[in-house]
Amino acid sequence: MGVHIHIPADAVWGFFQASRKRLNKEMVLIAENTDTEYAVYLTEENDLPVLAVAKGNEKIEYKEPCVSEEDCTAVSKKFYTRYLFPVVITDNKYVPGDNPDDGKEESDETWMDIEDAMYERDDELCLAMADFLAIALQEGDNDGTNILEAYGYEAVDEILDGFLKELSEDYGFHIYRPMIITEKETGCEVFTEFPYDEYDIDGVDEPEDEEDETETGE
Numbered sequence: 001m002g003v004h005i006h007i008p009a010d011a012v013w014g015f016f017q018a019s020r021k022r023l024n025k026e027m028v029l030i031a032e033n034t035d036t037e038y039a040v041y042l043t044e045e046n047d048l049p050v051l052a053v054a055k056g057n058e059k060i061e062y063k064e065p066c067v068s069e070e071d072c073t074a075v076s077k078k079f080y081t082r083y084l085f086p087v088v089i090t091d092n093k094y095v096p097g098d099n100p101d102d103g104k105e106e107s108d109e110t111w112m113d114i115e116d117a118m119y120e121r122d123d124e125l126c127l128a129m130a131d132f133l134a135i136a137l138q139e140g141d142n143d144g145t146n147i148l149e150a151y152g153y154e155a156v157d158e159i160l161d162g163f164l165k166e167l168s169e170d171y172g173f174h175i176y177r178p179m180i181i182t183e184k185e186t187g188c189e190v191f192t193e194f195p196y197d198e199y200d201i202d203g204v205d206e207p208e209d210e211e212d213e214t215e216t217g218e
Helices: 008-017 071-082 105-137 144-151 153-171
Strands: 003-005 029-034 038-045 048-055 063-064 088-089 093-096 179-184 191-192
Touching: 003 071, 008 038, 008 048, 008 071, 029 071, 038 071, 048 071, 071 105, 105 144, 105 153, 105 179, 144 153
Parallel strands: none
Antiparallel strands: 003 029, 029 038, 038 048, 048 063, 088 093, 093 191, 179 191
């Protein structure tokens, strides 16, 4: 797959801050899929970073401003996954398609539903973890919003990830957290609703069929 991420999603905000003068004059390519010719650009409008997408030399299809570092990371991830890693349904699994422009409206709606489910669930889990930390640490008047401001989204998300992984591995709970996973062996982007059941999130391994490990006595 000819996907090239020149500026990672979590580095776009920093790049914008360091390149305001340049971005005020031009649109800078930050990611592209050379197979489909879709590209994501960054520019500046009204003192805010704006992400835009276009195919080849055609006109901009869509653009969206970002109001904060967290918003910029989320929007960048959304653009990368939606336009550079298009998703279609195959055998009840979501895998990358070859061309985001040849899908039907139904496929577009399906992807939007997937995207909405991912962001809504992430927000729900992150806020719940922040609320828990506020109570556990006795900080921020038990308000998770203050915890997010004090420690940052990344720290809370890292704690959340470890906590959910422990719930799954050590206690056998099934955790619903829709996300896009890169299979290590195939390099494919796959959508899964229960990632901690199917994947090693740290190593992002391809799921293996569990075999009966009970040895037969002789």
